[in-house]
Amino acid sequence: xxxxxxxxxxxxxxxxxxxxxxxxxxxxxxxxxxxxxxxxxxxxxxxxxxxxxxxxxxxxxxxxxxxxxxxxxxxxxxxxxxxxxxxxxxxxxxxxxxxxxxxxxxxxxxxxxxxxxxxxxxxxxxxxxxxxxxxxxxxxxxxxxxxxxxxxxxxxxxxxxxxxxxxxxxxxxxxxxxxxxxxxxxxxxxxxxxxxxxxxxxxxxxxxxxxxxxxxxxxxxxxxxxxxxxxxxxxxxxxxxxxxxxxxxxxxxxxxxxxxxxxxxxxxxxxxxxxxxxxxxxxxxxxxxxxxxxxxxxxxxx
Amino acid sequence: xxxxxxxxxxxxxxxxxxxxxxxxxxxxxxxxxxxxxxxxxxxxxxxxxxxxxxxxxxxxxxxxxxxxxxxxxxxxxxxxxxxxxxxxxxxxxxxxxxxxxxxxxxxxxxxxxxxxxxxxxxxxxxxxxxxxxxxxxxxxxxxxxxxxxxxxxxxxxxxxxxxxxxxxxxxxxxxxxxxxxxxxxxxxxxxxxxxxxxxxxxxxxxxxxxxxxxxxxxxxxxxxxxxxxxxxxxxxxxxxxxxxxxxxxxxxxxxxxxxxxxxxxxxxxxxxxxxxxxxxxxxxxxxxxxxxxxxxxxxxxx
Amino acid sequence: xxxxxxxxxxxxxxxxxxxxxxxxxxxxxxxxxxxxxxxxxxxxxxxxxxxxxxxxxxxxxxxxxxxxxxxxxxxxxxxxxxxxxxxxxxxxxxxxxxxxxxxxxxxxxxxxxxxxxxxxxxxxxxxxxxxxxxxxxxxxxxxxxxxxxxxxxxxxxxxxxxxxxxxxxxxxxxxxxxxxxxxxxxxxxxxxxxxxxxxxxxxxxxxxxxxxxxxxxxxxxxxxxxxxxxxxxxxxxxxxxxxxxxxxxxxxxxxxxxxxxxxxxxxxxxxxxxxxxxxxxxxxxxxxxxxxxxxxxxxxxx
Numbered sequence: 001x002x003x004x005x006x007x008x009x010x011x012x013x014x015x016x017x018x019x020x021x022x023x024x025x026x027x028x029x030x031x032x033x034x035x036x037x038x039x040x041x042x043x044x045x046x047x048x049x050x051x052x053x054x055x056x057x058x059x060x061x062x063x064x065x066x067x068x069x070x071x072x073x074x075x076x077x078x079x080x081x082x083x084x085x086x087x088x089x090x091x092x093x094x095x096x097x098x099x100x101x102x103x104x105x106x107x108x109x110x111x112x113x114x115x116x117x118x119x120x121x122x123x124x125x126x127x128x129x130x131x132x133x134x135x136x137x138x139x140x141x142x143x144x145x146x147x148x149x150x151x152x153x154x155x156x157x158x159x160x161x162x163x164x165x166x167x168x169x170x171x172x173x174x175x176x177x178x179x180x181x182x183x184x185x186x187x188x189x190x191x192x193x194x195x196x197x198x199x200x201x202x203x204x205x206x207x208x209x210x211x212x213x214x215x216x217x218x219x220x221x222x223x224x225x226x227x228x229x230x231x232x233x234x235x236x237x238x239x240x241x242x243x244x245x246x247x248x249x250x251x252x253x254x255x256x257x258x259x260x261x262x263x264x265x266x267x268x269x270x271x272x273x274x275x276x277x278x279x280x281x282x283x284x285x286x287x288x289x290x291x292x293x294x295x296x297x298x299x300x301x302x
Numbered sequence: 303x304x305x306x307x308x309x310x311x312x313x314x315x316x317x318x319x320x321x322x323x324x325x326x327x328x329x330x331x332x333x334x335x336x337x338x339x340x341x342x343x344x345x346x347x348x349x350x351x352x353x354x355x356x357x358x359x360x361x362x363x364x365x366x367x368x369x370x371x372x373x374x375x376x377x378x379x380x381x382x383x384x385x386x387x388x389x390x391x392x393x394x395x396x397x398x399x400x401x402x403x404x405x406x407x408x409x410x411x412x413x414x415x416x417x418x419x420x421x422x423x424x425x426x427x428x429x430x431x432x433x434x435x436x437x438x439x440x441x442x443x444x445x446x447x448x449x450x451x452x453x454x455x456x457x458x459x460x461x462x463x464x465x466x467x468x469x470x471x472x473x474x475x476x477x478x479x480x481x482x483x484x485x486x487x488x489x490x491x492x493x494x495x496x497x498x499x500x501x502x503x504x505x506x507x508x509x510x511x512x513x514x515x516x517x518x519x520x521x522x523x524x525x526x527x528x529x530x531x532x533x534x535x536x537x538x539x540x541x542x543x544x545x546x547x548x549x550x551x552x553x554x555x556x557x558x559x560x561x562x563x564x565x566x567x568x569x570x571x572x573x574x575x576x577x578x579x580x581x582x583x584x585x586x587x588x589x590x591x592x593x594x595x596x597x598x599x600x601x602x603x604x
Numbered sequence: 605x606x607x608x609x610x611x612x613x614x615x616x617x618x619x620x621x622x623x624x625x626x627x628x629x630x631x632x633x634x635x636x637x638x639x640x641x642x643x644x645x646x647x648x649x650x651x652x653x654x655x656x657x658x659x660x661x662x663x664x665x666x667x668x669x670x671x672x673x674x675x676x677x678x679x680x681x682x683x684x685x686x687x688x689x690x691x692x693x694x695x696x697x698x699x700x701x702x703x704x705x706x707x708x709x710x711x712x713x714x715x716x717x718x719x720x721x722x723x724x725x726x727x728x729x730x731x732x733x734x735x736x737x738x739x740x741x742x743x744x745x746x747x748x749x750x751x752x753x754x755x756x757x758x759x760x761x762x763x764x765x766x767x768x769x770x771x772x773x774x775x776x777x778x779x780x781x782x783x784x785x786x787x788x789x790x791x792x793x794x795x796x797x798x799x800x801x802x803x804x805x806x807x808x809x810x811x812x813x814x815x816x817x818x819x820x821x822x823x824x825x826x827x828x829x830x831x832x833x834x835x836x837x838x839x840x841x842x843x844x845x846x847x848x849x850x851x852x853x854x855x856x857x858x859x860x861x862x863x864x865x866x867x868x869x870x871x872x873x874x875x876x877x878x879x880x881x882x883x884x885x886x887x888x889x890x891x892x893x894x895x896x897x898x899x900x901x902x903x904x905x906x
Contacts, residue, residue, distance in 0.1 A: 015828050018830060045797075048830075072821075072850060123850050174826055177862040181865050224318075226320060247382075261482040263350050508678065519676075527730070563787070565782075565785045
């Protein structure tokens, strides 16, 4: 889990994903010799801070977003959210501007957010939750498991993957915007008709810790029934524990696959977390393990 | 109206449109020999559950969505809407899951929807309004006239069409998602710069039964004035009864034509209904007749 | 400022931008011989009412929207907004329908808008704010400075521009829809990876008159940090006065660049105004001057 700890230590608020992007590139360069298949890697300014790995002859693309929610400084000591962070007064925030390192508290009054840093902070500075990783034999708890675990899953998948795209996207937490150009590149290079979204979902009245990876039948958007039927029947055959989710809210990179100019089926598959979009996101290690195994299984079978 | 009754008898909640898709394909295969022009037909997994007919050298594409609003089972006996159905306690719903046929009542308490089916229903099962078709000499009344009438109009148009695309889209009731790939296919195959949306709109204080098909000057989105001026002046020349609609809400497949990467003018043209998105949608047969005639006229003249 | 006055005198409510489009074409035809570089000009029905100028070998595209907010007549004496105009009872509105010129007052009761014109107005007629241009030595005040000033800036830029696209878009005030096809044309003809949005923003607690052009670090959407860092450092080097904006609401043509299928960095740069979307929009001439100079500087340096 050294990789996961390294990922959890980086800042990557939407629009500023270069640090995590670099970690992924460095990790791949160091480790890919031990991977079963050597992928072609696409990254750099033409791809903004996104990365694509192409293994063999892809039928399916896996998308893991590398950005996180957070805050941005406005005027005086105001903060505006990036994505949808939980607003809990007292939460520790960290960042950096032209004058140096920043560590402060989040405060809220009458639905406006502030920080308590003694000096002014440059306009437009991104602040992240202070990281605090806790692992025991049942759970991992930290800020930004959403979506460091999705990245981790995608990178572990690379070790054994024969055929498929593994794609690291940006901006997912703040409305998206990278999936359209990534999909265009994929479809022009080596097209697919299936996509899996490697991301983290929610513990709810129907989704519980330790009951396996979540396969989402819908969130705000709805994947195609024919594809879901096939995928769920494969999941059943796999013997890997999984739970079926039905939500009316929430979205993922799947939304932009749905609205893309390509007929690509998609499905969100990922472990569920408590304390969503807080510094205390909490995921069952059992569910994470099911996630890793389910991706390896499905990428072979789909 | 045998075709219309057959269409009204099928379930096709967004994301699960294969039954209606099959009815359309079967109908076309059986009837197209009597059509004036033999179209090229595109369908199958590459098009998900959508279908495209190409007649001659198209200048205009007609879009009719084949999905409907409905419900999906969540956890326990909860239901979540698909699209925007009217929530009326007591409404009869039908569907099917792994354990068999389902017939139950919709119930609402504190803005949460439930069903009263005595056994649990598989998560993610789609439920439709129970169908009850009523026709007299003035009106047709049934569930899902929106958009079975739009499909019916598009298929009747095929009988006499010389040039044009007739396209059956999915997901319209739930945010869309098929128009982008359909348009890309059209523009790469035989491009158009005009689109008509064959769909059903609303009776309002300005739109009345028996006053003709509705030509919509705007809903939430606004077609280009130059195109509307030309289209309305043709409609006036046609002698076919029509009404002009101006709304600030509502959308259609036209929305995705508007936001597509092609300069395509579009307009919504269709009969108006009462009791929108209930099992009792009601349309004037006179207005339906104007709709059929207006499409035949405009597809020649535009 | 004759050009600006001419632009301010035209009506161009979203979806009906042909008048302003014509002014731009006529101006360019008359003046382009004195421009440093002769652009290629693309316009006409294939581009709806949009216009593109290509200068040299573009690295960056400038977008200025040519539409404005306004109203559309509905049934009886009702009005529905186009875009988001401020609703102030008593505001003078003007327009034209099949029966002739219209001049009336806007009235609001219980969140519904009406007009007081003595005769009925054709359904779907667009009404604009009555124009009243006021200039002193510090300010210009008028209806529709948003975005006549953005157009003016783009056209002044043409005089000295070596390399770049200058693009006039439609529909920006009402959800957009022209940027996708304009971008597709640009990327197929002479692609860019940078875009500047020539538009007008808001005076707020952090943005003041006479303090220079506004460079927006974010509105509802967020440009990429790497690009903003480079752009702001250039702006600092320029010596031209500028202010940094951080907002959580509002959008521009930048939104559609963000969600396009191309990896194009973008930034909104424009003067700020008071009395947004009223007939009394007010912009500092000092800020307008900084805007003109900043575009000339950045289009060279980026």
